[in-house]
Amino acid sequence: MNKMVLIGGAALVAVAVVAGVMLSGRETDGSETVAANDETPTVEISIENHLFSPAEVELPADQKVKLVIKNLDPTPEEFESHELNREKIIAGNSEGVIYVGPLKAGTYPFYGEFNEDTAQGKIIVK
């Protein structure tokens, strides 16, 4: 009985994940961008002395974009953007990847949550 419930729960989650991945595949196939990671445009943003560089990034609209955030500071930083609905901790002297988009045209501010006074930037989608 108990085992049955547990298996049922596991199956449910598995179905949800598989369905999501399948749906994701279907959508990317249909759009003009290609699903493969290496064909997604990549933009690098570095963090140094708690400042983003570049602090203003221009991205194409309606396209998935790979952001590579390089933290050159020894201290960790959290890349955060409410408008982009993204947050990610980047440990000191390391880098992380964040996928964004497809985005509509507009301005999307982002900031470093751990050093909000200085770490400010924005993505401009055209």
Place this chain on the structure above:
Amino acid sequence: MLATLIIVFREVIEAALVLSIVAAATAGVAHRNRWLAIGVGAGLTGAVIVAAFAGRISSSLEGSGQEIFNASVLFLAVLMLGWHNVWMGRHGRELAMEMNAVGKAVSTGARPLYAVAIAVGVAILREGSEVVLFLYGIASTGVDGANLLAGGLAGLVIGAALGFALYKGLVNLSTKMLFGVTSWLILLLAAGMAATGAKYLVQAGILSAMGPALWDTSWLLDDSSVFGKMIHVLTGYAARPLPIQLIFYVVTLVGIGTMMKLFGSAPSTNNKKTVLA
């Protein structure tokens, strides 16, 4: 110092609310304190370990290691909370109806306390590792480090106090109310966690968002504000939810809810009759 306090508070509050809800749900159950302590202890230990390897986790899996780690941990918590709720759907009513006789016997036995311990542990692991990283960053900045560290600790204490207040409020409910309320809270908690997990998979480029955010109610309730964050934890509320997040939310809610009904229905009808008679 205030900024530090708020950042740490925001990280702590989720784990604190998870702990207080499952502690209330398991109030009075034998060995419950031991299991919760195991969950908290393992979570804290794990948090320090995860923080220490944060750089390596982050750069693994093509730079999306952190997201995949967070999503896995969230889905594990969803499974555990769901499993506990389904079990409670089966046995909880007997427990609520006859708290003194059968209830005690049932609650000491097969109740999956390991499931709540794991749910608590991973919540602390996830949020705790961020707090550790943040405080470490502050501590290594030098001069005003001590001041900021005090703010961080204050945030920790306030988050814990709030969790404790929720716990106290919950356990003051009557036994029957407590069962219903905590079941719902855990169900919503699990659904919200599943939605957040989906968001991490989108951020990792694994899952499609399935379109832009469905709505933007950040003008009404910003889910990054202190109050908004609490509502987010308790209900799964998101100010800018992606379609895929809503799907995960609903599937989890309906999935666990259906299983609770399905496996809980047989004993519950019996008990209802007993109550009416």
